[in-house]
Amino acid sequence: MKKAEIHTKKGVMKINFFEQDAPKAVANFISLAEKGFYDGLTFHRVIPDFVIQGGCPKGTGAGGPGYTIDCELDGDNQYHDRGVLSMAHAGRNTGGSQFFICHSRKNTAHLDRNHTVFGKVVEGLEVIDAIREDDVMEKVVITEA
Numbered sequence: 001m002k003k004a005e006i007h008t009k010k011g012v013m014k015i016n017f018f019e020q021d022a023p024k025a026v027a028n029f030i031s032l033a034e035k036g037f038y039d040g041l042t043f044h045r046v047i048p049d050f051v052i053q054g055g056c057p058k059g060t061g062a063g064g065p066g067y068t069i070d071c072e073l074d075g076d077n078q079y080h081d082r083g084v085l086s087m088a089h090a091g092r093n094t095g096g097s098q099f100f101i102c103h104s105r106k107n108t109a110h111l112d113r114n115h116t117v118f119g120k121v122v123e124g125l126e127v128i129d130a131i132r133e134d135d136v137m138e139k140v141v142i143t144e145a
Contacts, residue, residue: 002026015121036139044061078112082104095116
């Protein structure tokens with residue numbers, strides 16, 4: 001099983017994937033990360049007590065990888081708790097490279113089964129709270145568990 005590490009100046013977030021629940025989203029993220037797509041991109045959207053969002057090559061929230069993937073909303077882990085990694089989109093089945101990580105459960109229940117949850121930060125949760133708008137993902141590394 002593969003895992004991910006998002007390296008920032010604020011620390012490293014280690015992520016376990018939910019391959020059973022969202023195989024397409026996991027494969028897409030791994031593919032982009034292994035190609036270096038995320039390296040040097042920013043967290044362009046940070047909303048306190050809600051989410052940190054990154055993965056836009058334009059740094060504006062309007063960019064993507066040049067394709068879209070379908071949402072996967074039927075799995076067991078489709079709940080937006082603290083540390084959850086989920087696919088950002090501009091409407092159903094329009095996700096691509098942008099993702100967000102939740103600060104807490106407090107303001108995210110409306111996202112359940114509307115955005116594909118495909119992993120969770122299991123180490124480095126404090127980094128989520130330290131990230132500010134325009135902080136850079138130095139690199140995203142895929143590792144073997």
